[in-house]
Amino acid sequence: xxxxxxxxxxxxxxxxxLTKLALTKVGYTVVCAxxxxxxxxxxxxxxxxxxxxxxxxxxxxxxxxxxxIYKSRFPKSAAPIIVMTAAQDxxxxxxxxxxxxxxxxxxxxxELFASVNKMVS
Ligand SMILES: [Mg+2]
Numbered sequence: 001x002x003x004x005x006x007x008x009x010x011x012x013x014x015x016x017x018l019t020k021l022a023l024t025k026v027g028y029t030v031v032c033a034x035x036x037x038x039x040x041x042x043x044x045x046x047x048x049x050x051x052x053x054x055x056x057x058x059x060x061x062x063x064x065x066x067x068x069i070y071k072s073r074f075p076k077s078a079a080p081i082i083v084m085t086a087a088q089d090x091x092x093x094x095x096x097x098x099x100x101x102x103x104x105x106x107x108x109x110x111e112l113f114a115s116v117n118k119m120v121s
Contacts, residue, residue, distance in 0.1 A: 004120045005029045007049040009039040009066065010084065011058040015105075019053065022109050023116065035059055036066025040073070048077050050120050053103075056085045056093050067097040080119050 006028050010016040013034065020030040031049070033039035035058040056063035063083070071078060080100035083093050087104025094102035103115050
């Protein structure tokens with residue numbers, strides 16, 4: 001688990017910080033972007049993370065546009081995406097953008113850890 005880098009793309013800064021704190025505590029390196037455009041910039045300058053946690057509704061660049069550009073720009077090296085959105089929509093959103101997994105908001109930390117561990121181990 002050490003040395004695994006997770007990129008959180010979420011415009012709700014409270015949720016982003018809480019998620020970052022929780023994942024940092026269990027040993028992940030976590031960076032946050034507040035929208036898709038920031039996330040793409042991060043990947044271009046700092047390299048591909050091991051996993052992306054993606055919110056869908058965000059200003060500037062939402063999760064749909066992000067995933068479209070992300071997949072066309074990094075067709076070979078793309079890290080898996082866990083969609084993180086309202087529980088009733090999360091599975092549909094994940095299918096829509098071809099994400100590897102989904103977590104419904106609000107989520108328990110145990111759910112988050114289980115999902116993340118499964119994707120990066
Ligand atoms: Mg949002």
